[in-house]
Amino acid sequence: MAWPGPKTSLAEHKFLTGLFDQVSQANTKPYVQEIFELCGFDFRGEEYVFDTHEDKGYDWSLLPTAGPRIGLNTGCGDRWTTRLWSDEKWISLIIQLQQAGYSPVLLGGEAEAARNQHLRGATGATYPGTFPCPSSST
Template sequence: MGEVIRCTPIITKIKETFENPEIWWVTDYPELIPDMVDHVLKFDLENYTILKNIDFDIVYSLDKELICCSLANEINAETKKGFKIESGKISTYDKDAEYLWIRGIDDKLMKKDTRNYIDLIFETSGFNFNDEKYLLPNKLEKSFELDGKKKIGLNTGTSKTWITRIWKKENWEKLIELLLKENYEIILLGGPEEKEINEELTKKYSEIKYFGVMPICEYISLLDSLDVIVTQVTFAQHLAIGLNKKIVLLNNIFNKNEYYFYNTEHIILEPDLSCKMCYKSKFDNKCLVSNCMDLIKPEQVYNSVQKLVK
């Protein structure tokens, strides 16, 4: 979902570059696509059949996944940008995509790279990035009530595909206890995968609030009501950037330079380890510690929240 959000600036560039463009977007998350897109298709057999029978001028294939690259190969288009599948491997359609492709397989280049991801996908698409903003779905009227105090959102989870990014429940508990002493209003955030931990935390700390799993547009309204958002690298991070919210980001396995925050005030906390930016989805016996996210202490996060609030 975060990948969808941080590809939305390209819509603005397409609209500026081409006269009257008709834009089609294929995605697993149609609810995230802005109204500026003419046709939003979920990837299934029916829509695949439709796409196979349309002649496009340009295809932008930006996701280095076999299924996405296979679809790009199948679609009829005069020009193709980004990534394709070739002999069972991910490859590039042209030179514009080569840097991002090489960055994905060369650890040394990735770790020293200082370019942000949006700039890289613009280059892959044949554009120059000029600070085009995230485009978010329209917000819904809020069905939740908040107090007048400073509001701190805690996004307690991340995709279980990447368990290396998850901050333990014990750490969230300690952070909540520190923040409650400052009389902040604490709101728990997350999707279906975070429901269990958020309900457990709400049961333990009656002062905090959790509004359950929300529709995307209502969730965006909730985030927009907050003063500071504490999050691991996940969907909420990208929404917070799009909403220009103050962010405390807990990062370990990714290169922090790939995130572009525009003018959003933020603090990035990372473990002090030489092996960070490993891009591992699971910890293994080559890791220097059993869980490097534990090296980011609740006290550090608390101090960062205090700094952004004050």
């Protein structure tokens, strides 16, 4: 039986950050840079390009326009429950970000909806709610 591991040496760094918290915490590379390197491309500061799905009826006017926005995914899934932050830690982070001039946007699915509504009430952070996944057939 083969053990899971990186297919090439280019993937070794990303593989190790997934296995070991101390390696992940010491990692200073942006995710997009890691993916470029994993694929063997030179990273030159390229930025993400997001599909806004406006053609599918999404309304992004709810997002704050003041200061840089920072998305905070407040969930962790059923698999990583030991990594779930308490509401107090989220509130503290949100307030610190707001004081530093950032506009936090709370993200998550149905499982995080009640928590995000509570965090919005406690901090005034933006919470646009949940959205269905765009259909891959359209």
